[in-house]
Amino acid sequence: MIDAPEPILSAHGIHKSFGRTVALRGAALELRPGECVAITGPSGSGKSTLLHCLAGVLLPDSGVVTFRGARLDGLGVDERTRLRRISFGLVLQFGQLVPELTALENVALPLLLEGRRRPDAAAVAAQWLERLEVGQLATTRPTAMSGGEAQRVAIARALVTSPDIVFADEPTGALDTVTGELALDVLVKATRETEAALVLVTHDNRVAAVADREVVLRDGAVEPGPGDPA
Amino acid sequence: MVYTCTMSLGSVLLGVLAAGPAHGYDLKRAHDGRFPAARPLAYGQVYATLARLERDGLVEQVETRQHAGPERTVYALTASGRDELRRWLAETEQPGPYAADELVRKTITALHTGADSVDFLRRQRAVHLEAMRALTRERAAAAEPGTRIALDHTLAHLDADLRWLEETRERIAQDGTTR
Numbered sequence: 001m002i003d004a005p006e007p008i009l010s011a012h013g014i015h016k017s018f019g020r021t022v023a024l025r026g027a028a029l030e031l032r033p034g035e036c037v038a039i040t041g042p043s044g045s046g047k048s049t050l051l052h053c054l055a056g057v058l059l060p061d062s063g064v065v066t067f068r069g070a071r072l073d074g075l076g077v078d079e080r081t082r083l084r085r086i087s088f089g090l091v092l093q094f095g096q097l098v099p100e101l102t103a104l105e106n107v108a109l110p111l112l113l114e115g116r117r118r119p120d121a122a123a124v125a126a127q128w129l130e131r132l133e134v135g136q137l138a139t140t141r142p143t144a145m146s147g148g149e150a151q152r153v154a155i156a157r158a159l160v161t162s163p164d165i166v167f168a169d170e171p172t173g174a175l176d177t178v179t180g181e182l183a184l185d186v187l188v189k190a191t192r193e194t195e196a197a198l199v200l201v202t203h204d205n206r207v208a209a210v211a212d213r214e215v216v217l218r219d220g221a222v223e224p225g226p227g228d229p230a
Numbered sequence: 231m232v233y234t235c236t237m238s239l240g241s242v243l244l245g246v247l248a249a250g251p252a253h254g255y256d257l258k259r260a261h262d263g264r265f266p267a268a269r270p271l272a273y274g275q276v277y278a279t280l281a282r283l284e285r286d287g288l289v290e291q292v293e294t295r296q297h298a299g300p301e302r303t304v305y306a307l308t309a310s311g312r313d314e315l316r317r318w319l320a321e322t323e324q325p326g327p328y329a330a331d332e333l334v335r336k337t338i339t340a341l342h343t344g345a346d347s348v349d350f351l352r353r354q355r356a357v358h359l360e361a362m363r364a365l366t367r368e369r370a371a372a373a374e375p376g377t378r379i380a381l382d383h384t385l386a387h388l389d390a391d392l393r394w395l396e397e398t399r400e401r402i403a404q405d406g407t408t409r
Contacts, residue, residue: 223352224352
């Protein structure tokens with residue numbers, strides 16, 4: 001039997017509260033390179049909070065998240081920002097593109113922030129837009145795009161730095177069924193091709209069925225899997 | 231709701247008998263009450279099923295009562311019957327065209343008998359999602375639009391089952407019961 005590869009990201013005993021509201025109580029998750037995991041669970045079960053803790057957007061109150069063996073809470077603010085920019089890609093429900101920038105500028109942004117030269121960043125961004133079949137939108141601003149187009153541009157932006165992990169929070173939540181399905185296909189295909197791991201937060205079973213496995217959150221903790229004792 | 235196999239009605243009757251011995255008329259009434267959307271049971275079905283359960287050693291005759299009306303035989307669950315009921319309740323269903331009816335029967339019977347329906351629902355979700363995963367892969371590989379549309383139909387039904395499984399868990403968590 002071949003041993004499973006070492007996890008690229010692991011989280012243990014994650015607790016997080018917002019004021020008196022407890023969002024996570026001891027959540028844990030391990031992610032292996034190139035794996036696609038769906039985080040599901042009822043509303044308010046802590047799915048998005050867990051995703052934000054895994055992606056280093058939020059720091060947990062207690063518990064440890066490690067990426068390639070390094071604790072996220074041991075990194076300085078700048079280091080964590082850089083990690084999020086380079087090693088992690090983030091796709092949110094409404095795309096969250098910068099409205100003042102064109103599609104090309106939005107996608108090139110993470111590269112420019114990393115100090116890449118403008119023509120170089122623009123060339124890589126243009127390639128990603130082509131790959132996601134939205135090359136014709138290069139000079140279009142987000143307000144003039146459909147929801148599906150904006151989400152493809154957001155996916156291009158998340159993948160432009162060739163991240164190790166893409167985190168997607170309800171990536172199809174704001175789209176109709178068919179458009180959402182196309183955006184999801186694009187996201188899954190692109191992450192598979194670049195061998196990035198993908199963490200999907202979703203309440204949609206059809207989105208969850210795309211993942212290699214499912215992690216169910218309930219009341220801020222991970223529910224035992226089908227083979228585990230209840 | 232139409233019974234697709236006689237074993238399922240047998241399991242449901244074992245579930246009713248878990249509450250205590252009963253005669254055929256009680257069983258019919260309890261069944262029709264538990265499954266108001268189902269076609270009411272015919273007495274012939276009840277007695278044929280009881281005869282089969284008795285032959286298999288899952289129920290036994292414990293008493294024959296006669297009041298004003300006809301003679302009535304009271305049946306009780308045997309130890310094997312109790313084991314068989316436990317086995318049926320714990321076993322997840324193969325997702326398929328008739329699985330939904332069976333899921334409803336099993337979940338309601340579990341609630342009435344006090345079996346761990348939450349654990350069953352959790353394991354059934356995993357089985358359903360695995361079936362959806364396989365169909366999703368098949369759909370992604372399908373070249374014909376017609377094949378994809380046909381698979382969409384199956385996926386939509388599995389999705390509906392999954393949403394029902396989840397809602398049922400939420401209701402049980404909120405109420406502790408369906409009542």
